[in-house]
Amino acid sequence: MNLSLYRKYRPKTFDEIYGQKHVKKYFENAILKNEISHAYIFNGPRGTGKTSVARILAKVLNCENLEEYNPCNKCSHCVSINEGSYMDVIELDAASNRGIDEIRQIRDSANYRPVSGKYKVYIIDEFHMLTREAFNALLKTLEEPPEHVIFILATTNLEKVPETIISRSQLINFKNIGYEDIKNMIKYVSNSESIEIEESAINIISKKAKGGMRDALSLLEQVMKFSDNKITLEDTINVLGLFDETFVLDFVNAIYSGNIDKILEISESLFSMGKEPEILLEQSIELIFETIKENLKMIKIMEKLSEILKEIKFNENKRLMFDVSVLALTYKYVKKEDNALKELEKDFLNPQNEEGLISSILKYYTEGQKENLAIYYVIKSSQIKESEGKIEFIFDYNKKLEYDMFHKYENEIKITISLFSNDTVDVIATYKGNNEKKESLNSIFN
Structure with missing residues (x-):
């Protein structure tokens, strides 16, 4: 064996x-x-x-x-x-x-x-x-x-x-293993097994592994069993039940532009192919997560897609749930954009309600050349506890996406805090989900 x-x-x-x-x-x-x-x-x-x-x-x-x-x-x-x-x-x-x-x-x-x-x-x-x-x-x-x-x-x-x-x-x-480390391992194993693999296929497997080397090699093995001596991007997408980038982009753009007909067309295609809507939602969230920076509407779309993903996993009628939820999202945050988004911005962009160090940081990300609404959104989504030499950003159980976004920008946030503070500050992120997790950004084991 x-x-x-x-x-x-x-x-x-x-x-x-x-x-x-x-x-x-x-x-x-x-x-x-x-x-x-x-x-x-x-x-x-x-x-x-x-x-x-x-x-x-x-x-x-x-x-x-x-x-x-x-x-x-x-x-x-x-x-x-x-x-x-x-x-x-x-x-x-x-x-x-x-x-x-x-x-x-x-x-x-x-x-x-x-x-x-x-x-x-x-x-x-x-x-x-x-x-x-x-x-x-x-x-x-x-x-x-x-x-x-x-x-x-x-x-x-x-x-x-x-x-x-x-x-x-x-x-x-132990931390999640870096994207480049996983890519290098996939290349090494493929070469050792005399398997030719396209770079785009390596990239997809590495992303899908989400920081787990064991998962990466299990996915590679899964694709190898359905391929000859060459693994292509098409093989990888089909075997793993994924969607190509164009399909995902069309879906995200349809929501962003309020194109309901396009969303229904994509839904029909999705379920005709027999693929899982959860995977499309995951890939869409990842796409937005990797590319957003200053688009408040896109940040909110990502947040809502994350909520839909959580709900759809435990729903028996996935197609109905998918269609209703995505169409509701499109209508609420795009079709009624003129009013809803203005109200959203009115409630959201209010750094003057904060005081001290946090107020300075929030203004830093909403004014001038350093504007970054993604970071602003992450900070505003957390409960903040300040004590001598420490700032803790606490994310509730339903804020896992925001917690992950925090770590995407953790180095920038840490540097910004040091700019506005005269003393060394230990920055801590806490996720109060089913699996509470604390990580000190200054710890050797982080």
């Missing part, structure tokens, strides 16, 4: 990891200085290398011929870990093993010395899904860990982890 691409090309050393430079640097220093902690929490989005780094670290800890900070991948210990047969590396999926009995078993077995290596390494994936009783049992082990045991706890939902667990571990935050 052939290995899937993401398993076949899983990195085996720290040097082979794409992206996560801060994670690699952290472990390079820790290994060279022999400063390994007894417990780590790997936090970050799915498919960004948490389990791969955990296995590499497990090999480093037990490798017989360590090459600086990298495992040799040749000794019996490294080979066994790569094959998944090493008795001193124990992997557990907490999604299906979340009870106290499983953790008690780990706690009891941790007291025994390793069978053949220097360390026993426990890798617990999605450990935020453990029960409260299981967390308490794990905590007792972390409080008094045996010298020969290392815990690596991976999660995509850090907010569900008790603070007592976090405080007894080294927290390492």
